[in-house]
Amino acid sequence: MSATLRQPSILPGFGLTLGFSSFFLCALVLIPLTALVMKTASMGWRDFLEVLFDPRVLASFRLSFGASMLAALINCVFGFVIAWTLVRYEFPGRKLIDALIDMPFALPTAVSGIALTAVFAENGWIGQQLAPLGIKVAYTWIGVVVALTLIGMPFVVRSIQPALIEVQRDLEDAAETLGAGRFTIFRRIILPTVLPALLTGFTMAFARGVGEYGSVIFIAGNLPMKTEIAPLLIVIKLEQFDYAGAAAIGFLMLVISFVMLLSINLLQTWGRRRLVAAGR
């Protein structure tokens, strides 16, 4: 049914539009990215490894990946709860909240950064409540996790929502009639349907978190070895005119983004196949 056109087509403009967009893509994306790869390649293995195994760089990678992973996991739980609430329940303000989910995506990262810091600082609205409990959020690694959780939230919720709508309610009803409890229904019917979407959302939130800069640097405090994220280290190296060092860190992050982009695509293909198989 999907009317995809074969190569011979009567529509005009193929050469023009493809040529223009490929040229633009090369000039703006491919050549600059090549510069990054070439710069890293010109370093030689020893210099490259020396940059990466610098304790400060290792610490920043640990924080960037650890905090992104934790934030993405938190988002899997709360993202599911929010998506479920928005899909299954009717309550006043539901449409407004649904629209606001995209806010962290539309809001400039510097704004969410300073606003989160103001809220979670020791004299902030939430920081005040947590301080007597001995929990410091702003200027610690917890602050990094909080910022990355906010940034990743829309990705997880927006991936799960369509999948939750797809869950066949009559299957749930049938399971109920056959005596399945809530947990069994969740585990055997809802979770398998939502799982590919959940994984996609997780990967997207994780990938976004690793590269995130603006919303994190304000709340992190940026203490060397403790609360420095990897993108910040690139900025620091550039300020010291250490182009090679910056390129090396950037190259590694780029490789990781590539791998994650690839796995998102594979996950989506896997999810689609599962849905088709389930439909048979």
Added chain:
Amino acid sequence: MAGGPSKALLAELASRPGRDSFTSSLIKGAFITLSLLFLAALLFAPLITVFATAFSKGIAMYFGSFFDSDTLAAIRLTLLTAAIVVPVNTVFGIAAAWAMAKFEFKGKSILITLIDLPIAVSPVISGLIYVLLFGMQGWFGAWLQERDISIIFALPGIVLATMFVTFPYVARELIPIMQQLGNDEEEAAITLGAGGLMTFFHVTLPKVRWGLVYGVILCNARAMGEFGAVSVVSGHIRGLTTTMPLHVEILYNEYNFVGAFAVASLLTLLAVVTLVIKTLVEWRTGYAKH
């Protein structure tokens, strides 16, 4: 449904877990409360803080902070950058969508992945690559310096980095819509003797205009709000190369919280307008489908 189920069966069904209305409403209440608490702490509280801090010293101070010449320069630079980036990326997005959605060719999926690439790349890297090209020690650094052309720490660098970060958005919105709509109407127009441009403006554009509107709006919001990439290439020269988000950072680091949050409140309003337009577009297209 002749006869229907017996009363005993109905009672039995009602006693099963899912039909238990008390537990159901308890779970419903817990889910809604949990969602709202999570969003209140992470999203609503920061949003309210932006305006609360901006207005904390009174309305006069709030509006007064926009009459600072550096703030005005930052607003001008942001508008100028968006005015260059958004039209260029819109033309690219339309061209790319036409090529990707209307034709089948080898390597198409690679091209689509490449278009998505800037979204997966850290904004800092998006700035870094242009520093490596045009910075003082970059590929073209010496050549540019001889000719006294500055790209990094100047407007061209800011425009390039912003363009890189925002260029997928129009294409990403248009490609799926144009693919879904198919080619029949365009083919009919061409067969009847319409030219390529006429076909695009009279057949394709009216069908995809809401998607295009949303893509452009999103591209614009991202262009005006970009921080990481621009931060790397801008050099932070006050009043010259600071865009609004960078100016927020400068004011914040100077402990000028009213000023920082006042500029931030403008950016927040931009995000709110973007979301409102997005919601309107979704309603429009939602109605169009039915």
